[in-house]
Amino acid sequence: MKSKLGFNSQVIHAGGQKDQWGSVVTPIYQTSTFSFRDVEHGAALFAGEEDGYIYSRFCNPTIADLENTIAEMENGYKAIGCASGMAAVSVVFTACLSAGAHVVAHNALYGATLTILGTIFKKFGVESTFVDTTVLDNVKNAIQPNTKLIFLETPANPTIGICDIQAICEVAKQHNITVCVDNTFCSPYLQKPLDLGADIVLHSMTKFINGHADIVGGIVVAKNKEEYDRLLPSMRNLGFNMDPHQAFLARRGLKTLGIRMERAQENAGKIAVFLENHPKVKSVLYPGLPSHPQYHLAQRQMSGPGAMISFELKGGFEAGKTMMNSVELAVLAVSLGGIETLIQHPASMTHSKLSKEAREKAGITDGLVRLSVGIEEMEDIIADLEQALGKS
Numbered sequence: 160m161k162s163k164l165g166f167n168s169q170v171i172h173a174g175g176q177k178d179q180w181g182s183v184v185t186p187i188y189q190t191s192t193f194s195f196r197d198v199e200h201g202a203a204l205f206a207g208e209e210d211g212y213i214y215s216r217f218c219n220p221t222i223a224d225l226e227n228t229i230a231e232m233e234n235g236y237k238a239i240g241c242a243s244g245m246a247a248v249s250v251v252f253t254a255c256l257s258a259g260a261h262v263v264a265h266n267a268l269y270g271a272t273l274t275i276l277g278t279i280f281k282k283f284g285v286e287s288t289f290v291d292t293t294v295l296d297n298v299k300n301a302i303q304p305n306t307k308l309i310f311l312e313t314p315a316n317p318t319i320g321i322c323d324i325q326a327i328c329e330v331a332k333q334h335n336i337t338v339c340v341d342n343t344f345c346s347p348y349l350q351k352p353l354d355l356g357a358d359i360v361l362h363s364m365t366k367f368i369n370g371h372a373d374i375v376g377g378i379v380v381a382k383n384k385e386e387y388d389r390l391l392p393s394m395r396n397l398g399f400n401m402d403p404h405q406a407f408l409a410r411r412g413l414k415t416l417g418i419r420m421e422r423a424q425e426n427a428g429k430i431a432v433f434l435e436n437h438p439k440v441k442s443v444l445y446p447g448l449p450s451h452p453q454y455h456l457a458q459r460q461m462s463g464p465g466a467m468i469s470f471e472l473k474g475g476f477e478a479g480k481t482m483m484n485s486v487e488l489a490v491l492a493v494s495l496g497g498i499e500t501l502i503q504h505p506a507s508m509t510h511s512k513l514s515k516e517a518r519e520k521a522g523i524t525d526g527l528v529r530l531s532v533g534i535e536e537m538e539d540i541i542a543d544l545e546q547a548l549g550k551s
């Protein structure tokens with residue numbers, strides 16, 4: 160029955176284990192450890208011969224409910240809940256890489272992902288090549304004999320560039336390279352990378368999956384048992400685990416993912432057109448606009464264009480700053496994917512540490528503004544952007 164359910168039914172009913180009292184919602188199992196019936200029971204749990212819980216760093220029923228649900232949504236084998244999106248990224252890197260290994264990654268990734276590859280993992284002998292993965296030949300040319308992982312983010316942050324997951328996975332298979340997709344900007348509602356050939360998918364659940372800007376969390380989904388068995392020890396032993404209360408909130412937020420995404424996306428589509436026609440806006444990057452460089456790929460790969468828009472102001476850096484200081488409804492903050500509209504200016508905020516040259520190479524121009532469209536009334540968001548643009 161479950162496999163035949165549509166997204167909004169599945170997202171509500173999947174995963175759940177029934178507790179002994181018939182609680183409709185999986186409770187918060189606020190415990191660090193679980194008692195064994197006897198020595199034999201403990202031994203069977205440690206040997207993996209019996210299902211059950213040992214210690215909350217390994218797993219916990221509240222976390223398992225969330226993991227099982229997201230594994231189902233992504234058509235994966237199993238999922239691994241993590242303390243944050245970056246903990247999820249760290250699980251993948253520590254599990255898939257070792258000294259002497261090489262990574263091919265997109266050049267406009269989430270800032271902290273770029274940072275850890277370039278500093279921490281570099282310190283442990285991992286080499287990385289950052290290329291514009293929206294061009295397939297760039298990926299092919301970057302592959303070396305020691306390439307172990309291709310790490311993609313699509314749409315990417317903050318340039319909204321889209322890469323062809325299926326085509327890249329076909330190339331990776333020929334070289335026996337693992338492909339991991341950071342699916343945060345889409346959520347499983349809009350894109351299922353495992354169905355397109357990826358081996359691993361991950362999310363910052365802080366964003367669309369939880370959707371209410373009240374927790375930080377992450378998750379990794381493995382396509383099969385072999386991949387899961389490779390990833391799991393990193394989470395368990397390095398302590399990248401979630402907390403049961405955090406998992407409870409993420410599970411609650413997840414139940415409305417479909418309707419939140421529909422509404423935010425509907426708003427975003429109209430806002431993108433408004434921006435594209437505004438005299439102070441030079442260009443708009445939104446997968447739903449025919450002007451997007453990968454518009455046709457987006458139509459094929461994603462079931463909708465999502466709720467993230469980047470646009471460039473004609474007035475450059477100063478106009479970006481003025482706009483940030485002028486918005487009233489939109490919240491000036493980093494992060495994304497919540498019910499509230501958030502706005503930020505990468506050149507003066509998230510990517511200010513990069514040199515102007517490095518920013519421009521990655522497509523992050525001085526006048527670029529990133530908008531995470533929320534589920535407020537579309538007319539109110541447009542009115543706010545209109546008045547703020549008027550001052551910029």
Ligand SMILES: *Cc1c(COP(=O)(O)O)cnc(C)c1O
Nearest residue numbers: 243244245269343363365375376
């Ligand atoms: C936010 C984000 C991350 C990091 O997630 P945290 O939950 O903040 O640790 C990784 N990738 C993308 C695309 C993100 O937006």
